[in-house]
């Protein structure tokens with residue numbers, strides 16, 4: 649199984665975003681290397697979701713650039729970014745609950761197909777052949793890969809939370825992403841579901857070579873699978889580097905200590921309770 653798309657490099661340069669008088673992001677710069685997993689972390693309100701929404705095109709930053717392989721995409725709409733190879737998942741699952749797993753996943757690809765969605769759903773004209781090919785490809789490359797063969801004809805609404813999150817990942821993979829943006833991929837999952845999802849994210853990197861940027865609060869999972877970690881606090885980058893470097897950075901420890909129960913947060917930073 650392969651994704652033939654070349655992984656993208658992402659550079660965020662001097663990005664600033666304000667909501668009225670509130671500066672959610674101030675002059676933030678960082679890079680995501682092609683084929684790496686980079687985690688964006690930070691205490692509540694640090695600006696992670698705002699940054700994620702700027703990268704995927706839902707927010708327009710007032711200043712700065714977001715470069716995909718050197719090209720500034722910060723003025724492009726989300727569908728234009730999708731065509732460039734951006735795909736994302738959402739913190740709150742965004743799937744059609746009444747539709748089957750297979751149909752939800754195939755919807756990811758229709759962003760790229762020549763035939764429109766209506767033709768595809770009615771199997772009309774040239775859409776019929778393209779649809780049959782797509783189905784075979786999705787079943788071979790994505791459904792088997794994510795081990796969701798047994799549920800492919802079930803409506804998404806009937807699935808457990810962990811499986812729904814996996815279907816969302818599948819839908820994003822169906823877009824053949826060059827950069828995959830994961831918004832809290834293990835939020836609300838139990839330990840087993842978290843470990844499964846962490847393994848699948850690593851597999852996407854290793855087998856597809858896709859560039860991955862994720863926002864995640866689960867420190868154990870972040871420290872286990874990330875190549876690079878960027879830490880935001882009050883809308884600014886306070887540290888970035890290898891997971892173990894960031895973990896020991898006094899500014900990072902101080903930022904987390906200021907945001908809750910110190911003992912629990914020290915444990916989370918050390919990764920001990922992260923998978924709970």
Ligand SMILES: Nc1ncnc2c1ncn2[C@@H]1O[C@H](COP(=O)(O)OP(=O)(O)OP(=O)(O)O)[C@@H](O)[C@H]1O
Pocket residue numbers: 667670671672690691692693694695696697698699
């Ligand atoms: N749509 C909005 N309108 C006004 N203020 C906003 C909006 N979205 C975010 N903010 C503010 O911007 C700042 C950064 O919020 P953001 O949600 O990006 O942080 P976060 O790091 O994702 O937090 P969390 O971990 O709690 O999700 C916060 O002060 C927040 O209140």
